[in-house]
Amino acid sequence: MSNMDEDAYGNDPAPRLPMLLEAVLSVGTELELRATLQHIVDTATALTGARHGALGVVDPERLRITELFTSGMTEEERERIGRIPDGHTGLLGALVSDPRPLRLDDVTADPRSSGVPEGHPEIRSLIGVPIRVHTEVFGNLYLGDKPTGPFGDDDLALLRVLATQAGIAIGNARLYETARQRERWIEGAAAVTTALLTGKPAQDALTTVAERARLLADASAGVVLQPTGEGGMEIVAASTPDDPGDLVGTTIAPGSPVLVQLLGGEPVFVEDSATDPRMTTHVRSRFGPSMLLPLQSGGRLIGTLALPRRRGDRPYSAVDRLLASQFASQAALALVLADAQHDREQLAVYEDRDRIARDLHDLVVQRLFATEMMLESTRRRAAVHEVDTLLARAVDELDSTIQEVRTTIFALQQPPADAPASFRGRVLRETGGAAALLGFQPSVHFSGAVDTLSEEASADRLLAALRAALAAAHRRPGVGAVTVEITADGSGLRLRVEDDGSPPTVVTWPQEI
Template identity: 75%
Template sequence: MTPDQGAGLPVLLEAVLGVGSEPELRTTLQHLVDSAADICGARYAALGVVDPERIRLTGLYTAGMSEAERAAILGLPDGRSGLIGTLISDPRPLMPDDLAKDPRAPGFPPGHPPVHSFLGVPIRVHTEVFGYLYLTEKRVGGPFLPEDLALVRVLASQAGIAIGNARLYETARRRERWIEGAAAVTTALLAGRPAADALMCVAERARLLADAAAGVILQPTPEGGMEIVAASTHGDPGDLVGTTIAPGSAVLEQLLGGEPVFIEDSSTDPRMTTPVRERFGPSMMLPLQSGGQLIGTLALPRARGGRPYDAVDRLLASQFASQAALALVLADAQHDREQLAVYEDRDRIARDLHDLVVQRLFATEMMLESTKKRSAAAASGDTVGEELARAVDELDSTIQEVRTAIFALQQPPTDAPATFRGRVLRETRGAAVLLGFAPSVHFAGAVDALIPDPVAKDLLAALRGALAAAHRRAEVTSIEVEVDAAPDRVRLTVTDDGRTRRGTRGTTLTWDAAL
């Protein structure tokens, strides 16, 4: 052991202890590069992180450079040429005597400080090359010595172990965040959020977890493309919602087939055809599917020039997408069950009203009607008859109102059609449940364009009353509903073939309204 080595050992031991004590990967890497510069007395030191999938640099940590010197460097080393490229392609220690005479000297990015002496070693994590550590410009002048190389190799070896531990710690923390995020999304969706809010919840949570510029949900369109239906961004996402991927796109074929798509740079990838692609860089597009059912796609683009997604990012985001898709399916099924429970409860109420309340009212009306006839010959018959007639009319009106309420209970509580034509058809379908047959409906004229909402509400109320009255009549087997709209008026006609109290068959009720 030389005197220089003996002097450097305490510094090395302190550096190894410092590197191994940091759980955060970024802090570990910065501490490593600072320690290497101190041990060997180098003016500059740098640690480059290599992406094994892309064989290029994804990060650079430096020591000894001022903010002005760092700002003057234009980008990272290309990782393919010069000494840096040699360290990546052939990860063995390098210590040339003088860079000015070495043909491998080019490769530093423009703006890098001029260097002469150089020492570089690879950093391995198990069998994988994590990156490289290089030192330049020994402060005492002259080239680096073999003793310096020995110290740096020991530091790099210990750093590989510390980096491996830090990566495991960071991966565990990222996995924990994604699991917590998936659990939060599942809880929120099963709490009964509307469909639009549920999709927005997935997009928002995924954007935050992935540190993306946007979280986007796309769903298939009837034309065979895909449309953005929910978007979460740092600002206003209004220009994203409604953006479509046209049929025939190579990306679209993968997405509709339930395959994930990973994009290096959305702004330059020819597969990306949407007009908003210019603002984004790395992107993940993950299928939202459960049990073979494709709900849509979760897209997580980062800003242009943003950090690429690594293998851990892709794995965790794909697992989140699978969990979110399952939660969406379960939430939709729960919503259907709740709707079915509402319908069943309404049917029960309608049956109870029809079987108990209406029948008793009708029986009371018949008794009063009989009493009125028997009292017609009495001395006070005029007064009693009038009172009984009013009572009969009140009961008749009450029965009509209850029947109208019964028909209204047959209507779905949500997702009502917006057009007048659809609302009329909705009323007649609901009436068919009690009538035992579906009334026939005919429209004449542009009913949806001509009839304003206030008039539409009055006509629908009249239609409900007419259907309830028809149901009251005996032996009714058919009902015809006709809506005739003209530019200046609208007419609603309801005709049934039921038997009236007087024994005649067939009743026609007509309502006219000015437009």
């Protein structure tokens, strides 16, 4: 509304009734909450002819202004003012603490007038009304300076009508915003579940949870913490717009006040991480409002999902907390299901290995052994020396093959991720590790009850000698095969390692005299 219109209308509200009706109808046309709030303050400013208008959103838990929408103020003027008032002092604070209509002809004469930010436009007269959504005070609408003089009772009446309609419009916009927000979180939880069940490694799965939660919560970072053996918690996965490397590995030391809640599976909500005494990590100084949510399913605590925002960012609302907590519960369930699926896949692999081992033992070894016995019988009957020599060599080759097949069967029966408990398993682990350096798998032969007859001290010394022999074979040029023979009898353990170098090298333990 222009100043000329105001002069023409004077203090008679009748000519402004069509404008009020149009304003009431237009306020409810927006569904986006922020667009609705800006439209309300612009409409109120035009309706009363005020030079400046502001709508402060009040946090009902903290009784402070969290957002301020303005009208009649340029971007440069807003930048000069800096941070918005918190609503704890001055006339803005008076309306927050006592949400009743307020009208002042001279702001400077009121003793409550204080705390005006530097660079704020000078205001003489002020009018303000609360905006209620149902029974809750959502915020306050302020108007300053009317060119024709102080605000009148008609301005207050028009503003109260507009505030009532604004409350209805804000309620609808909040419902729409909450529904959209809930939809995004549900879609995010479904995406995380799908991603985790595709078989991602554990570290990638945790990073997926952290990244998706950060985007949904509009947080500065998303991190996953897990308990440590010392009784603390460590950041094991992180997602930030920048490099998260300085976050991963950060530890909450045992004894920190927040640990009791986190390890107990309780959510923790922090107003300002930098100043909250419960927060003790070195990275806390860069963050403000934070949520720390348990990743817990079926009584099992997997870890904690932390979603900190930058200092000065808006605090998390009750809806934010609820939706993020539900997401954390769903993500924890997905992690448990993914872990169970991984276990089932590992079990299937072990069962398949057992089947292969049984097939090798029941079919291949028995056939090889039968063939060896037939050749041995033929050799004894043969009278020709050359035939005897050839048959003896064939028998030796079959015996060697049988030993290697039995070694393979034993290796198939061992879980690859577990540390071997038997002496035979420790030998195979050493030769398997050396294969990566040598470029081929050493051939291993066991003779005698090596697991039964091996003592711990002698077994450790034999393994040390084996490790040294394999390392020496790796250093020698031209080695393409290594044979490891381990024998156990009444006199103890014996080791023989031979390679095919030029000339061949033989290492024995204990060393032969």
